[in-house]
Amino acid sequence: MDNRPIGVFDSGLGGLTAVKELMNQLPGESIVYFGDTGRVPYGTRSNQTVIKYVLQDIRFLLNFDIKFIIIACGTASSIALEAVQDKFEVPIIGVVNSTAEQAVRTTVNKKIGIIGTQGTINSGAYERKIKELDSEVKTFSKPCPLFVPLVENGYLDNKVVRLVAEEYLEPLIAEQVDTLILGCTHYPLLKKVISDIMGEHVRLIDPGVETARYVKELFKSNHMLADSRSKSTYRYFVSDSIDNFSRLGSLFLQKQINDAVEKIDIEKY
């Protein structure tokens, strides 16, 4: 039994889609969330910059007697996980591995599509993991750089987002993928549009769901679950103004946030 909190971080508030799944699947766990809203987005930055930011994000979370760290950001997981994992004693996971595993388990025709930011797609992290799991699987990837700003401006299902999604997804439909990884925290909010365009037979894999499921199993088998009688607490930190937090935060978390939100200076870490 381990009542210490889980640390979760993301380039911004999108990682709250993963926190939502953790809350659902592991209601007893306390969570400290850091959203790097002062330096979002990571998806268009260089690898060197992303790694530097991720090291700071982890050092910040380590102030909270954390038992486990989840990199909720698709870009940071893809680019930085391997470079930072060995630098700290606390176990750190990203969203790539468990998501890739679920995609490989799901596909029947062995054709998996991957969508994400430019950084995630350029990194090739999903492709590498999938090939490692099953060398016969073919992957087809496509960066969808407009999805994040569309979601953040509340365009979740309208003519504009459908037009953009059709353009992005068209090559993946042509390749007849039967499984599609939604490789960025924001994309699950476009699930309906993406599913309509891809067709019902294409299974969408949500990294937040898969990562929460993986963490639950891992905690169970390693006796790391929190005491179910203890009350879980949630704390949120951001690196820019907390004004945007309630609007975007509740969009991603899909519930009202009444817990404490604090602003910190991430460049100190």
Next chain:
Amino acid sequence: MDNRPIGVFDSGLGGLTAVKELMNQLPGESIVYFGDTGRVPYGTRSNQTVIKYVLQDIRFLLNFDIKFIIIACGTASSIALEAVQDKFEVPIIGVVNSTAEQAVRTTVNKKIGIIGTQGTINSGAYERKIKELDSEVKTFSKPCPLFVPLVENGYLDNKVVRLVAEEYLEPLIAEQVDTLILGCTHYPLLKKVISDIMGEHVRLIDPGVETARYVKELFKSNHMLADSRSKSTYRYFVSDSIDNFSRLGSLFLQKQINDAVEKIDIEKY
């Protein structure tokens, strides 16, 4: 005569639309440009963060024996100019004042529209300056947060950008503005779409053009022009990878960039 360079900075590469106008109108001047690509965008950040970033940007440029600083970024001009202007000896201007002056000179029906980022619109800087120049002018403003990502993804004129622009501009058409300030560096690239939607009778005011014109007059009357026989030089600095620079840079500058580009660590300043 003053052969020292002009310093120009922006939250990213969009400020090169202003540099283009300076090159056109003041071909003898040397320019040092800083694009804060490691921390772009400023338009969604808090005022406090924008002011902090602008102070660093200016301190960086002061390493180059600069005679004059232009804040090319609409957001930074609107939010930070007054807070930073008195802190340095070098003259610093933003894009707001000369743009507002031109808009007031242009309008006939005394109805001016302003479009920009959320930060620029929230600041009310254009509105204040316009009221100060002519209290009878009515202003109507509208943030257009999707224009920047659309431009940066090469959506300059297609069905998507037209749909988004129609939605944003509809209330300004309803108010019958006859003059529209394109209050963000990226928006001049959407001039054709915006003009088609607003109608030919609406005059579009481009801050880059107006600011270059103002600087030219100011330099002339203060004997600050560079020696026309000296060769002008251009230097570019960014705070993230220089990889994106050639693609986006030449989009904004509308010519190929063959000059030196260097990456710097802006957090040191």
